Amino acid sequence: MIPFDYHRAEDVASAVALVSSNPEAAFLAGGTNLVDRMKLGVAQPTLLVDISRLPLDTVDVQEDGRVRIGTNVRNADLAANTVIRSRYPALSQALLAGASGQLRNLATTGGNLLQRTRCVYFQNPTTPCNKREPGTGCSALEGYTRYHAILGASEDCVATHPSDMAVALAALDAAVVVKGPAGERVLPVSDLHRLPGNEPQKDTVLDHGELITAVELPPAPARSAYRKVRDRASYAFALVSVAAALELDDDDTAVPVIRDVRIALGGVAHKPWRALQAEAVLRGAVATEANFRAAADAELLHAETLNGNGFKVPMVRNTLAAVLRDLTGTAGPDASAPGTDHPEGPAGPEDAGWEDVNS
Numbered sequence: 001m002i003p004f005d006y007h008r009a010e011d012v013a014s015a016v017a018l019v020s021s022n023p024e025a026a027f028l029a030g031g032t033n034l035v036d037r038m039k040l041g042v043a044q045p046t047l048l049v050d051i052s053r054l055p056l057d058t059v060d061v062q063e064d065g066r067v068r069i070g071t072n073v074r075n076a077d078l079a080a081n082t083v084i085r086s087r088y089p090a091l092s093q094a095l096l097a098g099a100s101g102q103l104r105n106l107a108t109t110g111g112n113l114l115q116r117t118r119c120v121y122f123q124n125p126t127t128p129c130n131k132r133e134p135g136t137g138c139s140a141l142e143g144y145t146r147y148h149a150i151l152g153a154s155e156d157c158v159a160t161h162p163s164d165m166a167v168a169l170a171a172l173d174a175a176v177v178v179k180g181p182a183g184e185r186v187l188p189v190s191d192l193h194r195l196p197g198n199e200p201q202k203d204t205v206l207d208h209g210e211l212i213t214a215v216e217l218p219p220a221p222a223r224s225a226y227r228k229v230r231d232r233a234s235y236a237f238a239l240v241s242v243a244a245a246l247e248l249d250d251d252d253t254a255v256p257v258i259r260d261v262r263i264a265l266g267g268v269a270h271k272p273w274r275a276l277q278a279e280a281v282l283r284g285a286v287a288t289e290a291n292f293r294a295a296a297d298a299e300l301l302h303a304e305t306l307n308g309n310g311f312k313v314p315m316v317r318n319t320l321a322a323v324l325r326d327l328t329g330t331a332g333p334d335a336s337a338p339g340t341d342h343p344e345g346p347a348g349p350e351d352a353g354w355e356d357v358n359s
């Protein structure tokens with residue numbers, strides 16, 4: 001680790017001023033990602049501005065039903081919050097699926113959103129990586145790709161975004177409140193992260209020195225859930241994850257109709273992936289296995305797999321169907337019924353262009 005200066009911020013304005021005026025400065029929240037990167041030599045800030053004592057650590061329910069989450073709310077506290085648990089189960093489930101108990105006690109809302117990819121080449125300064133060092137190449141393309149993207153990647157970077165919480169927030173239609181030198185702006189969380197294109201070094205649309213001060217949730221959907229598939233039951237990043245938020249037309253009918261739905265996928269792209277094609281298939285459709293599978297197929301039409309991650313295509317299909325079954329209270333697939341089970345899944349068209357629907 002190289003030497004660095006440390007400053008504990010007293011207020012938001014001075015924190016923003018200090019970081020935005022110094023290209024080598026960084027905000028320090030829980031430190032569970034930034035300090036790791038500093039130890040690895042992947043991040044080398046010369047000034048750390050500690051924001052963890054700023055009074056941005058409450059979860060407030062507004063009169064209109066919106067919920068405002070301060071950026072310093074710890075992941076463990078947010079997961080346990082009674083409003084979040086009862087009204088936004090997808091968010092609570094996503095937080096509890098992320099990292100370990102000890103890490104969640106330190107990790108913050110803002111820091112979780114802005115953690116960087118866990119691509120093994122990004123974390124190893126001895127290997128070429130366009131995200132860490134633009135123009136050096138992408139080691140993953142010919143390397144270990146089990147955790148890498150199948151949607152929205154570019155020839156310059158095939159990394160995935162690691163946050164579970166961000167996937168739930170995308171399905172819940174959350175917004176991010178950002179304070180910069182020029183004032184405050186609010187943007188949908190789906191617009192916060194970006195696809196790699198030919199600038200994979202940029203994870204988000206934030207300018208250097210912009211501080212996330214809060215996340216805002218709209219009034220809660222009727223039903224929501226998050227499911228994560230990973231290599232082991234203890235802490236591990238997602239191979240694939242699905243967050244969904246649903247409104248049904250009539251909960252009492254035998255086969256409900258999906259009035260509205262928002263879906264986000266994790267572990268498949270450089271950002272939490274809003275499954276807009278799947279949503280379009282499902283909106284107004286009856287909640288049947290065939291429609292769940294058709295929705296997944298529509299979303300995966302342009303999936304492009306690498307040598308080590310082809311399994312993600314059927315994994316997304318099966319996980320999405322499972323989440324939708326749970327949320328709609330419908331039965332699982334009848335193995336004897338033709339057309340409802342797709343263990344292999346279609347390969348994405350080999351010559352498909354890079355998908356840009358989420359850009």
Ligand SMILES: Cc1cc2nc3c(=O)[nH]c(=O)nc-3n(C[C@H](O)[C@H](O)[C@H](O)COP(=O)(O)OP(=O)(O)OC[C@H]3O[C@@H](n4cnc5c(N)ncnc54)[C@H](O)[C@@H]3O)c2cc1C
Pocket residue numbers: 026027028029030031032033034035036051071097098099100103106107108109110111112113114115116162163164165210211212213235236237238
């Ligand atoms: C072993 C291990 C396993 C993990 N497993 C998972 C997992 O399964 N799922 C998952 O989602 N995460 C996982 N994580 C990641 C963990 O969740 C993140 O490290 C954590 O959420 C980051 O939060 P932090 O407050 O510690 O951020 P920090 O490390 O302090 O900051 C992260 C980045 O965000 C910037 N930043 C922080 N706050 C702000 C702000 N308010 N505004 C602007 N910039 C800001 C910092 O400058 C830094 O660049 C794992 C981590 C480890 C070490």
Ligand code: SF4
Pocket residue numbers: 117119120121122128129130131132137138139140141156157158159200
């Ligand atoms: S996938 Fe992205 S982060 Fe990983 S080596 Fe390639 S450029 Fe770097």
